[in-house]
Amino acid sequence: MKRNRLRQFAAFGTAWLLAASWGSVVQTQFNLNALTALGVEIAPALRLQTTLQDLLGFGPAYAGILLAAWLPSFAAAAWLARRWPAWRLACFGLAAGVGLVIAIRGIDAAAPMPVLIDATRSLAGLLAMTLGSVLAGIAFARWTQPSAGSIKT
Numbered sequence: 001m002k003r004n005r006l007r008q009f010a011a012f013g014t015a016w017l018l019a020a021s022w023g024s025v026v027q028t029q030f031n032l033n034a035l036t037a038l039g040v041e042i043a044p045a046l047r048l049q050t051t052l053q054d055l056l057g058f059g060p061a062y063a064g065i066l067l068a069a070w071l072p073s074f075a076a077a078a079w080l081a082r083r084w085p086a087w088r089l090a091c092f093g094l095a096a097g098v099g100l101v102i103a104i105r106g107i108d109a110a111a112p113m114p115v116l117i118d119a120t121r122s123l124a125g126l127l128a129m130t131l132g133s134v135l136a137g138i139a140f141a142r143w144t145q146p147s148a149g150s151i152k153t
Contacts, residue, residue: 008144015140016070019096020063021055022132027062028054030119030128062117065103066133073099074137081141089141096137097130104129 028051032042042050077095081088104126108115119125 011140011143012074015136015143016063016066018139019133019136020059020066022136023062023066023129024055024059025051026125026128026132027058027117027119030122030125034118065107066100069099069103069133070096070137073102074140077137077141085146088145089138092141093134093138096140097134100130100133101126 029047032047032050036042073095074092077091081091084091104117104120108120115121117125117129120129
């Protein structure tokens with residue numbers, strides 16, 4: 001039992017870090033692309049440097065948003081997955097994506113600026129960031145999937 005909880009915690013942490021990294025990189029690239037569209041030339045080395053700086057600067061804040069989104073949504077997904085084990089991956093993927101969108105739009109509604117994360121101003125940016133959350137949610141569900149003999153019916 002203790003080993004299973006440790007495995008779930010490690011899987012959650014790994015998925016969370018992957019999703020947070022993905023979101024940080026996506027928002028950086030969307031912002032840099034917006035500058036490029038305005039005629040600003042950004043050398044590949046500067047693009048990489050900015051991405052790494054944002055992973056350290058924006059990444060932790062985004063990880064906090066992600067965690068706030070995932071805790072309630074993963075609890076709901078776990079409850080649903082116990083009732084419909086065949087839908088486990090979909091439950092966690094959908095929960096991770098929907099939870100993130102709700103968190104981002106909730107923060108945007110409370111923030112004094114139009115949006116907190118500029119990349120989420122467009123549907124493409126919001127979907128790109130959400131995709132990372134969905135994939136990480138599916139990965140978590142896969143990594144923690146019970147063996148066939150342990151599923152209770």
